[in-house]
Amino acid sequence: MSRPSTFSIVARDPEQNAIGVAVQSKFVGVGAVVPFVSADAGAVATQSYANVAYGPDGLDLLRAGRPADEVVMELTGADPEFESRQLGVVGQDGSIAAFTGEDCFDYADDIRGENYTVQGNILENPDTLEAMAETFEETDGGLPERLIAALHAGNEAGGDKRGEQSAALYIAKPEGGYDGRNDRWVDVRVDDHETPIDELERVFKIYDVTLLEREEPEETRELSGETAIAVAETLADLGFFEGTPTEEFGEEEQAALENFRGMNNFENHSLAVLEDALARGWDDANGVGEDRVVDAIWHGLSRLERK
Secondary structure (H helix, E strand, C coil), rough: CCCCCCEEEEEEECCEEEEEEEEEEECCCCHHHEEEEEEEEEEEEECCCCCCCCCHHHHHHCCCCCHHHHHHHHHHHHCCCHHCCCEEECCCCEEEEEEEEECCCCCEEEEEEEEEEEEEEEEECHHHHHHHHHHHCCCCHHHHHHHHHHHHHHHCCCCCCCCCEEEEEECCCCCHHHCCCCCEEEEEEECCCCCHHHHHHHHHHHHHHHCCCCCCCCCHHHHHHHHHHHHHHHHHCCCCCCCCCEEECHHHHHHHHHHHHHHCCCCCCCHHHHHHHHHHHHHHCCCCCCHHHHHHHHHCCCCCCEE
16 A cells, blocks of 8 residues: 655634635545544544545544544554554544554654644655745635645645655535535645645635635726737637727727636626736736636635635
């Protein structure tokens, strides 16, 4: 059995009533192995010769009212191979616990803080976990942004000795899933990629714009000037606009943006809100073509609170 080199963070946002796991590993499809999350219980990350039974069993114990430290003790106490396991647990009650077995490959350890725990094995150095913890504590924004920022920080500080391959972000929130019919608020995976955390962030932004709802803005801006020209030129390159771009984003340009909105399933946001987001976010966006438009919309929406 292969032993993935992995670092992860398990954390909760009590204000948003959300809880989740972010993970990166030199291991294919880490999202299928490490993260287990339930809005009515908490979150579990199981890694280093992962015992995947720790996931559902740990959530059941949390759901039954057991604090995180008791969950870790019960799971590892019943496992004859516990010294090869690594585990992070955060309960919806705010309890935090982690375990790093003595047989985990160096460097392996965990750090616990308020509302989170970070853990990793086969790491380049202790800085990986320290950077994750510090970044999570200091990053502004919602839980998804803070978890992704922690992954980036850990990777940049050293990360896995063996490199990168896959990453995942899984966050639960009551009625947070599609159409409010389950708790799967954010569920994004990159199973095999040269830079999986970068790709995870890119895919998450599309997921965010498409599926996550935001509070309505008190006022909206219209596209104008050089930004209007740049957006219209991009829509033309993508085949949505056939006119001549000008500094006024008129009816033809808005029709093109409406078609782009429909093609990309961005119906969570009105045309006026998308135009406002582009006006506010274009200068901060990265990429070209469709990637630039989506990134601009994401940046422009980021000032609005998620529901």
